[in-house]
Amino acid sequence: MAENIHPIHDRLVQRNEREAANGHRGGVVWMTGLSGSGKSTIAAAAERKLFERGIFAQVLDGDNVRHGLNANLGFSLEDRVENTRRVAEVAKLFVQTGCLVICSFVSPTRELRAAVQAIIGAEDFFEVYVNTPLEICERRDVKGLYAKARAGELKNFTGIDSPYEAPEHPFLDLKTAELTIDQAADILIESLPL
Numbered sequence: 419m420a421e422n423i424h425p426i427h428d429r430l431v432q433r434n435e436r437e438a439a440n441g442h443r444g445g446v447v448w449m450t451g452l453s454g455s456g457k458s459t460i461a462a463a464a465e466r467k468l469f470e471r472g473i474f475a476q477v478l479d480g481d482n483v484r485h486g487l488n489a490n491l492g493f494s495l496e497d498r499v500e501n502t503r504r505v506a507e508v509a510k511l512f513v514q515t516g517c518l519v520i521c522s523f524v525s526p527t528r529e530l531r532a533a534v535q536a537i538i539g540a541e542d543f544f545e546v547y548v549n550t551p552l553e554i555c556e557r558r559d560v561k562g563l564y565a566k567a568r569a570g571e572l573k574n575f576t577g578i579d580s581p582y583e584a585p586e587h588p589f590l591d592l593k594t595a596e597l598t599i600d601q602a603a604d605i606l607i608e609s610l611p612l
């Protein structure tokens with residue numbers, strides 16, 4: 419029961435102490451977009467560049483988290499909400515370490531992302547829209563999932579028979595059709611108030 423649980427945070431090393439030691443602030447970069455839009459690719463490129471600059475950064479990616487922590491969840495809207503809720507809670511814990519967490523999740527609805535923002539806190543939440551038209555994602559079809567969805571072999575696939583709502587006011591809008599991977603990662607890094 420929550421009322422019988424007493425967090426010990428007063429005695430722990432505080433976030434501001436960790437950020438001072440790291441030399442930069444922590445936060446959550448939340449990358450949202452269709453499957454194949456480039457979330458994982460840009461997240462990995464940005465993480466590598468940040469690491470090389472001595473920034474404490476870590477990617478949390480949908481495909482990876484769904485093999486472990488969230489292995490019991492599927493792709494109904496209810497499961498997607500729970501998937502991202504758990505990730506938001508994990509990301510919030512990382513932020514206490516002064517980490518810059520780069521979360522890469524389809525996170526298809528505005529309501530779901532608002533719930534994520536509420537958990538993390540608006541001041542630590544940087545929403546990045548990986549803005550790639552469905553036609554291009556489908557042409558890329560990195561994992562062959564669009565072909566399966568079009569053939570009716572995969573149900574509830576985002577953009578095909580499950581909705582995607584684009585962010586209205588993202589912190590950053592990355593139009594990947596007009597950018598190289600390297601450019602997208604650089605724009606992302608330069609935009610962050612580290």
Ligand SMILES: Nc1ncnc2c1ncn2[C@@H]1O[C@H](COP(=O)(O)OS(=O)(=O)O)[C@@H](OP(=O)(O)O)[C@H]1O
Pocket residue numbers: 452453454457458480481484493497498499501502522523524525526561563572573574575576580
């Ligand atoms: N039905 C359906 N819809 C969307 N995506 C699907 C689906 N089934 C499997 N996949 C694969 O799972 C990845 C998306 O997982 P996420 O955890 O990011 O999704 S969500 O945020 O909970 O909506 C997604 O990975 P990315 O391509 O990296 O986005 C797909 O590879």
Ligand SMILES: Nc1ncnc2c1ncn2[C@@H]1O[C@H](COP(=O)(O)OP(=O)(O)O)[C@@H](O)[C@H]1O
Pocket residue numbers: 451452453454455456457458459460522548558560594595597598599602
């Ligand atoms: N400008 C770009 N930005 C990101 N990815 C790109 C770009 N141009 C081509 N791609 C390719 O598109 C694919 C995106 O796949 P992925 O990163 O797995 O997307 P997601 O994680 O959103 O599903 C990769 O094969 C990547 O090499």
